Amino acid sequence: MLAALALSANVYAQEESTLDIGRFAVAGYGDVTFVDAKNENSSIESRFVPIFLFQLSEKIHIESELEFSIGENGETVVEMEYADIHYFLNDNTTITAGKFLLPFGQFGPNLHPSWINKLPAVPGIYGHGGNGSLTPLIPVMSDKGVNVRNVFKVGQGKLFTDFYMVSGPREEAVVVGGAGVPGGHGSIPEVAFEAAKGDNNGKQAYGGRVAYAFLPSVEVGYSFYSGAYSDDGKLNYSANAIDVNWITSFATVRGEIINTETDFIDPLDGEQDLFKRGGWYLQGSWQMRQLGKEVFNPVELIVRYSELNDALAGKRWTLGVDYWLEASAALKFAYENTKLEDGDIDNRIFVQLAFGF
C-alpha cells in the first residue's frame, strides 16, 4: 500500500533541485562548559556531537547523531542520539524509522543543541538523573520506532502533525524521592527512557504532536506520550505538553508546560496508585542590536524561569548573556538561582563556548 502511494505521489524531490547533488555531509555541534556551584567542585566539560547525513536517493535520507564526551574515568563516552531513515512519501508526508528524537514539545526535538539553546543549561523540567539540584520531569527523549510526519497548509499558517510508535519506557530499579515524597508515597520507581536493546514488556508506547504555526511569528503545539513501563506491562507512564514559540527578528519567547502521570505500587499497602508531577518554563531573549550601538550588535540577553510542582518541587531563575562570535557560535555567560521546596538554595555560574557546524 505504501509503495503504491509512493509511486503515485507527485515527486517534489531532489531531481528537481537546482543544487549540485551531493551524497554525504557532516553537520553538528559541540561545546565547552565551565560550571561553578557553591557545594560542588567547579568543572569543565566538553562535547563533540557530529551529525552524519547521507542522501541515498531523492526520496531516502539517512541521518545519525553521535555524542562524544569524556567519562568519569577519562574514557571516551559515545552515545547514539539518533540514527534514522526518512522516506519522503509525498510532498507533505515523511515516514521516519529507526532511533529518532521524539517530537514531544519543542526543546527536545529542536532546541537542545547547545548552539541553539541560548543558555548553557537546559530548562529545569528537562534532564536525566538530575539537572543541577532539580529533579527534572523528562529527558530529551529518543527511542526506536516509526514516526509519520505531515505538513498541511491551513488558513494563513501551517499545521504540523507527528504520530509515532516506539519501544517505550522501562522500569528502573533506582528509587526517586524516597519516603520524603509528599502525598504519602513511600517510593516512586524511576522510569527509564533511554532506548535499549529489546523491550522489557513487549508493549509499545504511542505519542505525537499537533502544532499550528502562524508563520513567521508564532507556533503552538500539543504533545502526548503514553506507554507501559513495568516489566509486567501493567504500570503506565504518560505525559502531555503544550509548547509556545513566539519569534521576531530580534526577540523570542518560548515556553512549555508538561504534566506527567506514573502508575506505581505503593509499598505500604501494595495497591496501585498514580503519581502526578508537572512543571513549566518560560524563556525570553532580546538582541541588543536594537539599541543601535555597533558594539552591542553581537550581544543577546536571555532570561528563563523554570518551575517544578508537586513532589520534589523547585523554582529556578536563569539569567544569561550571549556574545555571538558567528551566527552559529556563541560565548555564553549565565547565572542560575534555584530554590528547592525544603528551602535549600543552589546558585551556579556557567561559561560556555558553543558552536554549530
Next chain:
Amino acid sequence: MKKIKLITLAWLLMTHFFAMPVSSNEKVSKVAEGAKLYSENCARCHNARPASDYTKREWSVVMPHMREKAHMTGTETLAVEAFLDSTLTADVKNSRAADVAPQPTRSAEELIAQFGCQGCHLINGEGGNLGPTLDGVVQAKGKSFVKKKLKNPKFNNAASAMPQFPMTSLEIDEIVEFLGQK
C-alpha cells in the same frame, strides 16, 4: 492493534489524497519565495546561518535533514534550494564576481529579485522581517555603509545571517542607487 493499523492506514490515505501542497505565490519568483522560507523557517529555532556555511553539494544533503526539522514540504524545500543556488557560487568562499563588464547587465530590481533580498528585508513595504527594512536605509546609514554591508555583511556584526552575495562592485552600486530612492 488492528484498530491502530486501520487508523494509521486511513491517516496515510487521507494525507496522500487530500493533502494541499503549500502553494507559492506565482507572482513571486521561486528564489524570492525560497529566501522568504529560509528566513521564516530557519529562525524559528536558531539564528539563520549565512548560506555560505555550506557548499551547494553540502546543502543538497543538509536540506532534506532541515526539511524534517523545520516541517517544510518538498515544494518549500526546493524553493529554499533555489535561493541557496542563486546565492552561492561554486567557490566555497563565495567570492564576488570580477568587475569585467563596464556596466551592470541587470537592473537593480532584477538583482534584488535574483538574490532574494525581500526574503529577509522590506522593500517598498513588502518582504520579510529577519533583517532590517531597506526602505530609507541609505538615508539613515549612508551609501558607504550599505556598500560596505553588501561587500562584507559581517563587517559590523560577526553573527549576521546575511550571505555574501556574488555581486560585482557595479551591481552593488546599482542596488545602492536604487535603495537611495526609497
